[in-house]
Amino acid sequence: MGQLSRTNAIKQPLSSFPEWTSTHGIPQVGRSRKLYCMGFWAIITLIAAALLIWQTVLLILQYYHYDVSVQIELKFEQRAFPAVTVCNLNPYRKSVVYNFPKVKRLMDTYEYTMKSISCGADPTCYMATNATLEQYRTMYGFQGIYDTAALQTRAKNILGLEIAGYNITDAVDKIGDFIQGCSFNTQDCDMTNDWETYIDPKMGSCFAFNTNATHMAQRAGPIYGLRVVLKTNISEFLATSDAAGMRVIVYDQGEKPFPDIFGYNVQTGSSSSIGVTFVDMSRLAEPYGQCTDDKPDNYLYDLAYSTEGCQRSIYQQEMIDNCNCYDPSYPIPAGSNATVCVIPDDFACWARLTNLSSSDNSCTQPCNEGVYEVTVSSAKWPSGSVTQVGNCIEGEYDESCLTVFKVFF
Ligand SMILES: *[C@@H]1O[C@H](CO)[C@@H](O)[C@H](O)[C@H]1NC(C)=O
Ligand SMILES: *[C@@H]1O[C@H](CO)[C@@H](O)[C@H](O)[C@H]1NC(C)=O
Ligand SMILES: *[C@@H]1O[C@H](CO)[C@@H](O)[C@H](O)[C@H]1NC(C)=O
Ligand SMILES: *[C@@H]1O[C@H](CO)[C@@H](O)[C@H](O)[C@H]1NC(C)=O
Ligand SMILES: *[C@@H]1O[C@H](CO)[C@@H](O)[C@H](O)[C@H]1NC(C)=O
Ligand SMILES: *[C@@H]1O[C@H](CO)[C@@H](O)[C@H](O)[C@H]1NC(C)=O
Numbered sequence: 001m002g003q004l005s006r007t008n009a010i011k012q013p014l015s016s017f018p019e020w021t022s023t024h025g026i027p028q029v030g031r032s033r034k035l036y037c038m039g040f041w042a043i044i045t046l047i048a049a050a051l052l053i054w055q056t057v058l059l060i061l062q063y064y065h066y067d068v069s070v071q072i073e074l075k076f077e078q079r080a081f082p083a084v085t086v087c088n089l090n091p092y093r094k095s096v097v098y099n100f101p102k103v104k105r106l107m108d109t110y111e112y113t114m115k116s117i118s119c120g121a122d123p124t125c126y127m128a129t130n131a132t133l134e135q136y137r138t139m140y141g142f143q144g145i146y147d148t149a150a151l152q153t154r155a156k157n158i159l160g161l162e163i164a165g166y167n168i169t170d171a172v173d174k175i176g177d178f179i180q181g182c183s184f185n186t187q188d189c190d191m192t193n194d195w196e197t198y199i200d201p202k203m204g205s206c207f208a209f210n211t212n213a214t215h216m217a218q219r220a221g222p223i224y225g226l227r228v229v230l231k232t233n234i235s236e237f238l239a240t241s242d243a244a245g246m247r248v249i250v251y252d253q254g255e256k257p258f259p260d261i262f263g264y265n266v267q268t269g270s271s272s273s274i275g276v277t278f279v280d281m282s283r284l285a286e287p288y289g290q291c292t293d294d295k296p297d298n299y300l301y302d303l304a305y306s307t308e309g310c311q312r313s314i315y316q317q318e319m320i321d322n323c324n325c326y327d328p329s330y331p332i333p334a335g336s337n338a339t340v341c342v343i344p345d346d347f348a349c350w351a352r353l354t355n356l357s358s359s360d361n362s363c364t365q366p367c368n369e370g371v372y373e374v375t376v377s378s379a380k381w382p383s384g385s386v387t388q389v390g391n392c393i394e395g396e397y398d399e400s401c402l403t404v405f406k407v408f409f
Helices: 002-020 025-031 035-064 101-120 131-139 148-162 307-323 347-354
Strands: 083-088 179-184 195-200 204-209 226-231 245-251 264-267 270-282 368-380 405-408
Touching (some): 025 035, 179 204, 245 270, 245 368, 307 347
Antiparallel strands (some): 179 226
16 A cells, blocks of 8 residues: 555656656657657757756856956056166176186186187187196086186086175175166255165176065156166176166066066167066966966075976975085075085086976966066167267266266166
8 A cells, every 4th residue: 555655756757747747758759649749859858958957067167267357447647667687798897806716717608619610610710828827627527618608608507606605795896886877756866865786696787676666667768767877887787798888777666676587788889778568466366367476495595486486496405405515696595504616627527407498387377467568669878969978078088978887777
């Protein structure tokens, strides 16, 4: 009895299902008197159901793709003037660093190797070999290099190691030597409070403007921005510095500038105008994309996380782990008691690590970043109509004032 009613309880709603379901196909199947009608409606219903399932699966898959949309908003608002760093393309003064024996031997070897490379290409050329310099050439790994561009970059890299032990206070530019004139928003700059000086091991001394965001961007155009007159002394250029000019980098105050790899070169004897637009970028973190604002352990720099800072930190950590010494081009991790890499003891290990071609992919982009998009234009400078440039008084130098200056807005 109980058995019967239970079967009934299941059977009844099932047999009446075609009548009460809200779908369209199934009632048609139930109502059909002819077998082929029933088959027709059944097939239609199955196809429709399959389509429904297919669409639903697509929708779910799409959801788990974590697609994002890019949103761009144009805003007109009061913003802080960007931080601007200017560096000389020649890191150290020749007249000072050539007195350092290790730097002198590097530069001599560099020039000797340069000569012997160009001489080697010409069968009529004869060059006396210098046993001492040949020995240094092997020590610096210049032996297998037959391209002057490769040699120059190698020598620039090694310069960082050779100069590490010396006191470079007198070898780098002072602010008064480098910046000859400065105005912001048509007013005089305050040379002591507006500019911050720091030493970048690859670039020598660099000068940073508005790092504390004290100046606001009031109006657009070159007149209301920052205008600086910069001077460099070509006769102080090292053998490895072949480009005469300055490096300019415009960045957000929250970020660490890396003037040795980013930024723009402006040449001497020209007036360069740099226009910027600011783009504030926010990226979505996992699972939408790969970005991070968290600094990894042993991150070397203050201020916000950046991909370059992360890669340098990993490089430095590998250097310390593998060679027991740190590369003086980058800071030493806090709390580490590794010593600086020296030539010749650590050279082979250092060269192997700087030469690694495979890179670590663990450094992702930052989630929040302010990017200045820059357009640079330049004109000949001085135009010829001026008689007075910067703080220069005619007759002060061997060359005329006009030949030693450089300006940019
Ligand atoms: C080899 O070069 C060194 C370093 O520049 C120099 O002091 C030395 O006099 C040179 N020797 C010869 C034989 O030219
Ligand atoms: C480096 O040289 C400068 C100027 O010659 C001097 O004032 C300074 O004390 C020196 N620094 C060190 C660490 O010796
Ligand atoms: C910027 O602010 C920091 C901390 O408040 C201060 O130490 C530094 O001297 C300031 N820099 C300038 C250029 O005013
Ligand atoms: C450039 O450096 C050389 C060598 O140190 C010096 O004799 C000359 O006076 C300097 N020129 C300028 C314009 O500073
Ligand atoms: C630093 O040096 C001290 C003593 O020389 C040693 O006990 C310590 O383990 C070293 N620390 C590191 C991180 O190598
Ligand atoms: C640097 O790497 C290249 C290619 O991987 C290799 O041919 C070269 O010998 C390496 N140089 C040094 C100094 O290790």
